[in-house]
Amino acid sequence: MRIATWNVNSIGARLPRLRGWLSSARPDVLCLQELKCTDEAFPRDEMAELGYEVACYGTGRWNGVAVLSRVGLTDVTCGLVDEPVFEDATQARAIGATCGGVRVWSVYVPNGREPGHPHYQYKLRWLEALRGTVVAESGTGTPFAVLGDFNIAPTDDDVWDISLFTESTHVTEPERKALAMLRDAGLSDVVPRPLKYDRPYTYWDYRQLAFPKNNGMRIDLVYADESFAGAVTDAYVDREERKGKGSSDHAPVVVDLTP
């Protein structure tokens, strides 16, 4: 069984690349983030042509998450329990579904903007709500994982140059502590192979030749419980998908499990 996660940075702009990637990689389950579309605008017919059912949660211009599956799709949950709001609005950042006997959550963790910003506090509160969902749903014997854009680099080696991040989100102690709390709740970080170079970055900025220079970050993560992690046979970052015109700034992370 193949499960993947990909921040596509707009499902509309990425549709040709998404179709091509689904046809070649053929994941059984794909978690998507940053749809930037409403539920009505999601290209369900195009996904159905490729054999995928869709569960999506999107509100338009920003955010938006989905789960695609060709091994069944049930028990869809939109949003976290006690999910915090930002500026009085709930944002579409988490969707859970059960696919082929595996429980997955596709998440787009708030960016945080900068330490001290209200969005940063929102990010930390949001991660606490995610932990609540993990505690409630993982470790039951049904393989469970949270996959998505966590907007946190777990270690200093997960950014290309830590000295450039002294005033930045993504590497602060409270953010990393939130990840540690997820691990304390029974999840482990399924670290993918990089395919090239020595670090499995998943994101490279569009600017300043970041991708050719490999100035990347590992912020798209797979946090899996024991049942899920124990079944993993391989995991890799599909950096080929970051190349060329019309790419997302994130690459897919692919995990293979025993059937």
Next chain:
DNA sequence: ATGCCTCTGGGGCAGAGA
């Protein structure tokens, strides 16, 4: 090293991304 930022909404350019 595989390309010097891209996306949406709205109809210009602001806001977000990380």
